[in-house]
Amino acid sequence: AKKSGKNNFKFYVHEQGSLLDRKFMLEHNLKQAIDHHEFYLEYQPKLELQTEHIYGVEALVRWKHPELGVISPAEFIPIAEESSLIVPLGKWILQEAGKQNKKWYDAGIRVKMAVNVSAKQFEDPHFVDTVHQVLSENQFPPQYLGLEITESVMQNIHQSTLILQELKKLGVKISIDDFGTGYSSLSVLSKLPIDFIKIDQSFVHESTTNPIAASLVKTIVEMGKNLHFELIAEGIEKKEQAEFLIENGCYRGQGYFYSPPLSLAEVELLLYKNQIW
Ligand code: C2E
Ligand code: CA
Ligand code: CA
Ligand code: CA
Numbered sequence: 683a684k685k686s687g688k689n690n691f692k693f694y695v696h697e698q699g700s701l702l703d704r705k706f707m708l709e710h711n712l713k714q715a716i717d718h719h720e721f722y723l724e725y726q727p728k729l730e731l732q733t734e735h736i737y738g739v740e741a742l743v744r745w746k747h748p749e750l751g752v753i754s755p756a757e758f759i760p761i762a763e764e765s766s767l768i769v770p771l772g773k774w775i776l777q778e779a780g781k782q783n784k785k786w787y788d789a790g791i792r793v794k795m796a797v798n799v800s801a802k803q804f805e806d807p808h809f810v811d812t813v814h815q816v817l818s819e820n821q822f823p824p825q826y827l828g829l830e831i832t833e834s835v836m837q838n839i840h841q842s843t844l845i846l847q848e849l850k851k852l853g854v855k856i857s858i859d860d861f862g863t864g865y866s867s868l869s870v871l872s873k874l875p876i877d878f879i880k881i882d883q884s885f886v887h888e889s890t891t892n893p894i895a896a897s898l899v900k901t902i903v904e905m906g907k908n909l910h911f912e913l914i915a916e917g918i919e920k921k922e923q924a925e926f927l928i929e930n931g932c933y934r935g936q937g938y939f940y941s942p943p944l945s946l947a948e949v950e951l952l953l954y955k956n957q958i959w
Pocket of ligand 3: 860
């Protein structure tokens, strides 16, 4: 066992090395990937749970790396954040989502577009200008654009409040993503111009099996309503979870039970079928 211990150690170092190589490579390649058109968006439908009508989509970015294939945002967004490349990448995502949203709006499809915004992008001094630019280049009512931010931006509450107020003036809708995983309270958030609270998928997944998760969901819904937030549940994978949410007053959601994130062609097909003209 001792003998192989040495080999294991070497193996471990090697594995670490290759992980670092991959990260280094991704970071290096990220710089050109926008110009090389390697990013694209998928769209996950958001539904009114009682009627199953699609009222919106969430844009989710993917990276088609020429050698490594499709890379998950869970892997490359943190790398883009570390290197500040999230700012130009985030701008591209907003512009792409904005252009798509205008096409749908002009075609008579009334669907709201939500875009994820990372904390570093949100805090960039040009962020509000970028949102303004996207709205003026693509003429659709601003409430058709939503921004999903996480509780982590609340660490700098003073600066975030100012940015949120500017965004509110533009007319876009703001959601707090992954709610319940951070440390912000709903009462603090209620003083800010926030429209939606997205209940984190970890609570949704356990809501029908774990009584603690169930009561957390109930509390978030109840308090959220009293504070005049609209509630959305993410990560709905089972019928029972949807039923639990409806019974407890959360009437909007998304998740694999309804649809995974879809390509543009796939989501358009759904949207045309779904539309009440
Ligand atoms: P998120 O914003 O919380 O997005 C939800 C994630 O859960 C997405 O993963 C989505 O595909 C996945 N999901 C949806 N329904 C279900 C379900 O029923 N069950 C499970 N297990 N998962 C579900 P994805 O697309 O891999 O994105 C991961 C994270 O990467 C996102 O989490 C978000 O934090 C980040 N991200 C994705 N796209 C963007 C983007 O355009 N900009 C920024 N800044 N971040 C993004
Ligand atoms: Ca999100
Ligand atoms: Ca989320
Ligand atoms: Ca997340």
